[in-house]
Amino acid sequence: MLAMQHILIVMFAALLAFPAMAAPPAHAPAHGYRNKAAKYRGYTGTEWEQDYGVAAGRCNTDTVLAALGAAGGAVIGSRTASPEHSTVATIAGAVLGAIVGNEIGEAIDDGDRGCIGHSLEVGRVGRAVTWTNPRTRVVHELTPVRDLSGGCRVFNYRVGPKARAVTLRGCRGADATWVIRRG
Numbered sequence: 001m002l003a004m005q006h007i008l009i010v011m012f013a014a015l016l017a018f019p020a021m022a023a024p025p026a027h028a029p030a031h032g033y034r035n036k037a038a039k040y041r042g043y044t045g046t047e048w049e050q051d052y053g054v055a056a057g058r059c060n061t062d063t064v065l066a067a068l069g070a071a072g073g074a075v076i077g078s079r080t081a082s083p084e085h086s087t088v089a090t091i092a093g094a095v096l097g098a099i100v101g102n103e104i105g106e107a108i109d110d111g112d113r114g115c116i117g118h119s120l121e122v123g124r125v126g127r128a129v130t131w132t133n134p135r136t137r138v139v140h141e142l143t144p145v146r147d148l149s150g151g152c153r154v155f156n157y158r159v160g161p162k163a164r165a166v167t168l169r170g171c172r173g174a175d176a177t178w179v180i181r182r183g
Contacts, residue, residue: 053131054129059118064114065110111135119144119155120170121178125146128141128143139159139160140158142158145167152172154169156168168181
């Protein structure tokens with residue numbers, strides 16, 4: 001009987017200690033783990049919890065889509081309304097297809113838009129970021145060329161292995177959404 005009580009006390013103590021060993025939920029203030037975890041400082045000074053592979057020269061579209069919650073529509077916004085709690089930088093979706101052409105624009109989905117926006121936010125000047133869209137099998141390459149005033153960047157963008165790069169300009173809005181314009 002005493003052994004059974006001892007086992008129950010140990011199990012109860014273990015159950016109480018288990019939540020303390022877990023990482024904090026996403027909505028909790030970052031006083032502990034997330035406050036100390038590495039952050040990625042973006043072009044505009046915003047700190048991002050993830051770079052989605054951009055710092056290493058690639059972008060993981062599946063992870064970006066998961067962070068966006070697979071949001072759709074003409075304008076892809078951040079996961080939350082406040083930029084300090086954004087999970088991934090994105091671009092205004094309807095604009096890019098008109099700039100780079102309808103054929104290329106149709107090959108660009110929400111994951112690609114997220115990778116474009118986050119590459120503009122976290123990518124370094126002169127360092128290419130590439131990714132292959134797992135759904136369309138289209139290869140994308142974005143290279144930030146130079147930084148401009150007012151939160152804008154000039155970048156080269158190529159879609160497909162034989163395509164020529166197009167020089168574009170991206171300007172970041174207060175909601176972490178990048179608006180793309182021709183050079």
